[in-house]
Structure formats: C-alpha cells, structure tokens
Amino acid sequence: MPRIAYFGPTGTFTEMALARFEELGIFDEPVERVSATNPPAALQLLRDGEVTGAVVPIESSVEGSVPPTMDALALGPRLQILAEIELDVAFTVVARPGTTLGQVRTVGAYPVAGAQVRQWLAEHLPAAEVVASSSNAGAAEDVASGKVDAGVSTALAGRRLGLDALADGVADFAGARTRFVLVGRPAPVPERTGCDRTSVILQLPNEPGSLVRAMTEFATRGIDLTRIESRPTRREYGTYFFHLDCVGHVDDALVAEALKALHRFAHVRFLGSWAAVSEHGVPPVSDDDDEKWLQQLRRGEEQS
C-alpha cells in the first residue's frame, strides 16, 4: 500500500486534495495517508523514503504562491511534480455545539486563512480576538480543546471533531481556489496530454538581463509563461531562485527547445510536466510541419 504524505492534520484542504487524487484514480491501489505538520515536512518524508508521494498546496488565487512549498522544492535533492488538482476554498466557522455567534470572544485561524476572511470577521464577529492556529484543521482542534471559542476551519475538520458550523462558505473573495500538487521522486515524465504544465526553478548567472534572457527563450517560441516568482536563495542577500511555470509539456518540441536553451546558460531544476487541471493559456504550437519542411530542405526536395 503506497504511503502518501500530506500537510495535515486530518481535515485540512490538503487532505481533501489527497482524497480527490484518490477518487480520480491517480493511485492504482488504496493509499495510507501520512500527516505532516507543514509542506516542507511532507516533502522531507518523501526525500527520506518514508513515503512514496506527498500532497502540498502550491498556489492560492488569493494569497499567491505558497512560499514554504516553493522553498522546499528548490533545496535538497530534486523532486518531481506528477499531478495537480484545484479546490474551491471557502471556510467553515466551527464552534462547540450550542455556541452562538454572540458568545464568541476568541477565534482561532491559520494566518493564511485569517487573511482571507478578514472582512467576514469584521462584519460578523467585530469584537472577537483572532488567535493564530497552526493549520485550518488545527483551528478546529483549538476549538475542541477549549483554547478558542470558534475556529476558521473546514467542514470536514469540524465534522470529525463533532463541532457545529456557525457559518459555511465563508470567504472575502468569491471564487477563491487553491492548487495542490502530488510530488514524487524523479521518474519518467507522465505522457503529454495536450493540456499540460511545465515548471522549472532557475539559478541565473549574476549578469544584468539574464532574467529577461530566460523569459525571452519562452516568448520567442510563443510559449505562455503562467507564473514567475523570485525567492531568496537564503545564501547571499539579493540572490534569488526563479520559479517559472509555462503552458506545455517537455515532449512539446518548442518547450524542449526552450529548456535546452535555458540549460545553456543557467542552472535549471526541472520540476516536471504534468496534466493541467484546466486550460490556463495558449498551448505551444506544434513543430511537426516545420520539422517536415526542414527534412525536405536537407534532402533537396523543398522547391519554393
């Protein structure tokens, strides 16, 4: 039975993402879920060989990239993203049975979640003090243990702990979504589906224009960049890793060309090519006609 780590405890959105991967049949057999206290810890279990995969959040439509996930992917032995899933993120405010909104004096919230429900709290619980919890599920645990009166959590976490929902679908920003990825150790890249995403982490030579040059390798080949983030290397102030996502698959000829071009002047950590959960840009054009034309040139058959 494969063991898959996730950012837990039980009841987090990340566990829901793992459940979704299971439903989609990504794994051939039932899996054993292994909780980790944060995304880097989940990836460390994978590097240590304790698990065969890890599910972590990578990007939120409200909060942007998830720094601990990105930093943990950049450092240590290379890992590879195998699949992705997106979840609507709306919170459930939970409390012990019988508690009413009017009785709530303290609210536990994972800081990332607290930032996404600030307006709701200001409107519905203006007098309550917000206390930091260690995760969304942890907020429910803080309620169950009596540490806080209410918690910004998930429906699943509340149910498991026998809590009531004071409010459902709580989110300041309608349509908030978070993307989660399934990460494994390096392996043959999944097959091209035609709707794929490729991700790399670059270390660029310390020269003016080297980032523009890297991005130009995609732009001149008509490849859509969908995300670019700089993250400090933590080694030297002012030096960065650059995380780039593009539309397409390493088996798309032009994406392959772009990666090889980057490899000529930068250190490229390849994070994988995998099926994108939705259309997210214009797919790269095919190289087939161009290649056929070139072969005709070489053989002296091209006439025009």
Add this chain to the structure above:
Amino acid sequence: MPRIAYFGPTGTFTEMALARFEELGIFDEPVERVSATNPPAALQLLRDGEVTGAVVPIESSVEGSVPPTMDALALGPRLQILAEIELDVAFTVVARPGTTLGQVRTVGAYPVAGAQVRQWLAEHLPAAEVVASSSNAGAAEDVASGKVDAGVSTALAGRRLGLDALADGVADFAGARTRFVLVGRPAPVPERTGCDRTSVILQLPNEPGSLVRAMTEFATRGIDLTRIESRPTRREYGTYFFHLDCVGHVDDALVAEALKALHRFAHVRFLGSWAAVSEHGVPPVSDDDDEKWLQQLRRGEEQS
C-alpha cells in the same frame, strides 16, 4: 508632532526600524509612534489620515518579500515610499525569570520568525510545541501572560516586559536582514542621491510576452532590476500585479525613459524613488553626453 504608524506592538523589529529612522533625522521633530496590528493596518491608518507616515517590513533576506505589505501597497489609493532601512534580524528567545531551557514545553513564535529559527529549535528545544503568536513582540506578550513557556522575540520586547533572555542572536541563516520602508502619501519625490531605488507595480495587458516587454524596457536601457514579484490581483484567477524594483531614480534620464515607456502600454503605479541603504546593483548611466550630442545634431554642429 507627526504621528507615525508601525507594525507593532512595541518591541517588534519594525519599531526598531522606526527608531532608526528617528535617529537618522528623517523626521524634523519628535514623532508619536502609533502601533498597528499588521502592515496593512499601518498603511490603512495612513490612508485614513490618522497618521502622516507608516513603517512596514518589505523584504527579508530569508523569507523574501512580505506579502501583506506588497498587497496593501497595490490596492487602495496610491502611497509612496520615502526612505528605507535595513536591520540585522536575529531573535532573542525569552522566558519568565527563572525558567531554564529544560523547562520549556511550549514556544510562541510569529510564523515568519518560526521559519527562521526552525533548526535552532530542533536542536535546543526538540520536544517543545511551537504555538503561533501574532508578531515577534506578541510572542513576548504570550510569555508574560503565561500562555507559553518561551517566545521567539526581540531583545527589546523581552526587556520591556521584564523577561529573561534564554538565548540571543538566534537565527538559522547567518546574516539574515530585513528591509523596512517609511511610507507616506504622494508627495514630491526626494532628491536623487546617486544611490537610489525605484519601485513600481504594473498591471500588464493580458497578452503573451507583455512581462518580457516590460522587463526589456529596463534591460535595453542598462537599468538593473533588483526584484520582481508577481502577486495575485485577487480579482480574477491567474491575473497578477507585478512588483518591480530597479536601481536608480526617476530623475535619472534613463529611468524616466523606462517609466514613460511602461506607461505607454501598462498601468503603472509608481511607489517612489528613494535613497537606497546600500549599493545594490549598477547605477544607470548618465544621459548627459547623449543629450549634448543630440542637441548638437539638431543645431547642425555635430561633425563626425
């Protein structure tokens, strides 16, 4: 007496940054310090006219950009950065007098700080549970109130609350620094010093290559970009604000050219030009000789 907001409570690194600005004589007269619970709240006090300036953290050498500060600068009426300061960031682990390391079962830490001392905690307090605090100074308050046994905090906060220091200079990454900025409402740009930083937030047309185009406006003029960050707009999934910092001042001719070039195809929010605290790249070349040459051309005096 000018009122200046800062990310508090008293004893945070941000308050130390404000103190440093005072020492440097940035303000002509003594200031009244106004604590705010987080960086966006400090900037909101400024927009509301409650204060005349705000000090907030903007970038850490370990954790990268500070998302709440960046997002609060991007939304709402335009604000302007007037000055910057950098502080070495090393933490003090505080406890109630008489407490020894061996007695510590729970440690309060602001999550950003917790991430920077993870190795230290694993080594020196391997069995302690880490509990989230609301700021670095808040961790000391949590110790004083008995909520936790020890706190990852600042020396200043510990002293003010009469706590003992269990350890000083605690940091997993040697040389960690954080940059803080003084923000005001739009005003005439401070004079060029020759060692300046300019910052903008861009909203780009939704076209392939528009980010490369924006960056090329700097690259072709030999202007060093020192930071680039994308942040979700929170309006539509997959749309971003781009935060760009470059070396130079709006009064450097080439920087002025680049800003005008951006303005032709993008929405540009100018965050200001101000004296950089240290050399951080190659300053833009002067335009003086080129302008003189051009004037000679126009008058028919250029001979070669």
Add this chain to the structure above:
Amino acid sequence: MPRIAYFGPTGTFTEMALARFEELGIFDEPVERVSATNPPAALQLLRDGEVTGAVVPIESSVEGSVPPTMDALALGPRLQILAEIELDVAFTVVARPGTTLGQVRTVGAYPVAGAQVRQWLAEHLPAAEVVASSSNAGAAEDVASGKVDAGVSTALAGRRLGLDALADGVADFAGARTRFVLVGRPAPVPERTGCDRTSVILQLPNEPGSLVRAMTEFATRGIDLTRIESRPTRREYGTYFFHLDCVGHVDDALVAEALKALHRFAHVRFLGSWAAVSEHGVPPVSDDDDEKWLQQLRRGEEQS
C-alpha cells in the same frame, strides 16, 4: 545665386529631380546647376565648397539603394539630407531623326537603365547589341555622336539633342520610381512636419547581436524602420556600415530617445531628418502624455 550640383550631364533623371526641387520652392532664389559625372563627384563638390547643395539618387524601387551615393555619404566629412523627391522612372528610346526600329543595330544604355528595360529590348530589338553608356543622358549623347544607333535615355535629353523618340514610357516594371535627395553641409535640422524620415549610418561594435540591439532600440519604441542596408567599409573584409532609415523626426521624442540610445554603444552618423514625400509607415507616437504623467509623478500629483 546658389550653385547646386547634380548627377549629370543635362537630361538625366537627377536633373529633372533638381528641377522639381526648384519648382517646389526649396530654394529661395534661382540656382545655378552644376553637372557632376556621378553621385560621389556631386557630393565631393559639396564637400569642397564648390557648391552649396547636391542632388543625387538614393533609392530605386527596382534596383534598390544606389551604392555610390550611400558609400559617398558614409565616408568623408558628414553631410546632411535636407529634402527628398520621387520621380516615376520610365525611359525614352531615342534615335537620330529618320531612324526606324528595324534599322537599329546597337543600343546605348546606362547599365542600371539597361537592367530595367531588358524585357522590352528582348521583344522590340532582339538583334541589337547593347553598349554601355555613362549615364541616361550620356546614352543620348552617344546617339547624337553616331557611336550607337539608338539610346535608352530620357525625353528631356533626346529633345535637347534634337533626337526622335522611337518609344516612350519604356519600363519592364510598371510603376518604377526613384527617390532623390537634396544634400547640404551640416545645418540646423528642418522643422518637424509630422510626416518625416530620419536616416543614420551606424558603425557597430564587433559583437554578436549588436545589429539586433540597434534595431531593437527602434522596435521597442514603436518606430518603423523603412530601410536597412549593409555596405562594406572597404577597410576590413567583413566589416560594414549599416544604413538605417526610420519614420519620424529627431524632434519626435521617441526618435530622439532611440538616437541617444544608439549613441551609447555605436558610432552614429546622423544624415538628417526631413519631410518625407509620402506616407511611408506609421509615425512614432507622441510622448506628450507620458511626459506629463512623469512630471505629475515627480511632483507627487499622480493619484492612481
């Protein structure tokens, strides 16, 4: 009375171009026409102070740029283009009075002209031998002197020498046109008209990509390049002068920017800005709004 050199003898298309400049009132007073045996000779008279202006052909719609003109502009003291004119170029085949097509055994033709009437000759004078003349007007002189039976010339030259026209409007390529320029010594640039052309000759550093860089200085500013030619420097094999024409005037802010940008890394010989005879591309956008926006930024007045 100003003396103006032209590529003669009398009766050439270049003399017609000079006549057109006179009709258009370019000169304030009547001019004395001074014939020169080729375009470089006309420009040499100007450099020697023998004349105050020179009219030379610069580009043909059939034959492309006129190399002797371009090379003579590139070498020696700088000269400046002040105005341009375009003429339809169709030839008149002239002969001594009484001659019929059937009697023509030899045809004089300036080689450039011969290339433009090759098909006509093959059809109407298939048996005639083509003999090189020194100019279009020279072909008529060769007829008058009895050296050849017929000449590919101009109507004007034939009339002046009392020759008959065997055929008029002779041209293999319908709509052939040639552009002529009036050249002077360096002087204040003529005023911007809104429909202008600017021309430079570049000597680029011997580095890969320097020509692309030069062209990018125009492209990123949305300035249309209308002509690019490389010409050997004649000093070292494989080294070139690059002749570039663009739409716009040195008083267009973006053209001025581009010229200054070129000046930072290349040797730029400015050949002038002058009124274009016809629309020949998209004029550069105005910089006025951008400059106004920038000034508001500097004063702290820009709100968005």
Add this chain to the structure above:
Amino acid sequence: MPRIAYFGPTGTFTEMALARFEELGIFDEPVERVSATNPPAALQLLRDGEVTGAVVPIESSVEGSVPPTMDALALGPRLQILAEIELDVAFTVVARPGTTLGQVRTVGAYPVAGAQVRQWLAEHLPAAEVVASSSNAGAAEDVASGKVDAGVSTALAGRRLGLDALADGVADFAGARTRFVLVGRPAPVPERTGCDRTSVILQLPNEPGSLVRAMTEFATRGIDLTRIESRPTRREYGTYFFHLDCVGHVDDALVAEALKALHRFAHVRFLGSWAAVSEHGVPPVSDDDDEKWLQQLRRGEEQS
C-alpha cells in the same frame, strides 16, 4: 561531361573562380565551360537545364553584395549554393603592344571595376576618358578591337588577346577580394564540415518588428549573422526580400532550430549550407550536451 555556366566572356575573374573550383576537385570529371553575359543569364541557363551548375560573383569586399546575382537567386525556381571560393581582386591595365601610358586617351572599364581603380586612374591617367565595358574581359576585347586605347581588365584576358600589361595589381583598396559561389539545382545539402555558411532569403509579414524578430531567432541561439541585405521585390514599392547569411550548417542543431522558427512566421527560401572558404565568425555551439540532459529529464534520471 558536366556543363558549367559562368559570367564571361573568357578571362573574367568569374572564369578564374570556375578554374579554381576545378583545381579543387569539386567536379569529379572535366567540365565544359559555358559563358553567359551576366550573372542572371548564367543562373537562367541552370534553370533551363542547359547546364548543371553556374559560377557567379556574390560579394565584393569593396562593392558589397552583387545585386544582379542576389535578385536572380530570389526570383524564379529555387536554386542552391553548393560551394564558395574567394579571389584576390587586382586589375591589370592592358593595351595593344607598343602603347605607352602617355598615349592613352580612352580607357575601357566595367563600371564595378572602374569604381575600384578610380584613384589609380586619377593619378596615372588623369586626362583619359573612361568608357564603360560590358565586363572585365570585355574591356580587353574593347582594346583589341581598337574601341579604346587601354582597358581595366584581368591578366588572363590580356594574355589571351595578345595584349601588353601597362600595370599589374591595380587596386585602390589593398586586399580587395571577391567571393564566388557554385550554384546548382536543389539537391541534398553537402555534409557539415564545422566551418560552414548558411544562407536564406526571407519574405517577412508586413508588421513592425518582423525583421528584428527574424534576426532575434539567430541572436538568441548565439548564431552569428554575417550578412544582411534588403533588396526590393520589384513588385510593390517599399517591400523587400531580406538576404541573411549565418555561420553554421543546417545540420547544426541550433541553426536547424532557427530555420524552423523563421518558417513559422515568414516565407523562407533556403539557399543552402556549404563549406566556408575561411573562418568568418563564431561557429554555433553544439546541442549534444543539452539534448542528453533533456533525455535524462524525460526518463527521470536527472538528479540536480
């Protein structure tokens, strides 16, 4: 016996170039030389199937590209360049036996040659009239027939016609060289030698920046462009063919990439890849390591 056309008559530099190709063993067997009156005529014989190859001049270090050759390569069925040779170009001034410099009143010269010996003529034959001849060898024929007193020609042409050399090695520009190419009908491209040249003619979409884009396809791949020329299409005023030469061979991976990239947005006429007669730039880098790295990525073997 293969028939090879050349720009004649006998005694031209082009015939010397053909002789050099024969000496080098380019042809497996003796060839029959077929004279053509100009470069386009030589290429037309090839297109008509009258000959199997043609030798034409393509570039002079003094006069630049040879327009009739370039235009004839651009129009009509595609032809392919198979080989190149360079010749030092210095002229021999010939006269009938017994003639002295002092007796020369008229000098025959092919206009291209006349332009390269202008200073010599001004110094040594200041009073002589220059008369246009149809080729360098034609100038010797004009001397032999008594049409002119002396001719700017080649040593070979003078010898064949029994003329004397008044002067040898005549050239205003020391080290003048001309490059000649052997052209055939489309055939499999000659093998890569590591010191090759590739040539294309582009028709670009009528959009601002399309030429820069084309050149960037070479620049971003580190491929040296060695020549760029625009030539009017003769169809519409202001429309051009662009002739580009680069260092490298279609079997160099990066050159192949660049050609395919051009093919995606432009009409590309491939003129061939062939061994360059001398080092003329930096050869393109190899793609082997990058391709190996990419294959390792795909198989999950890349570790860093």
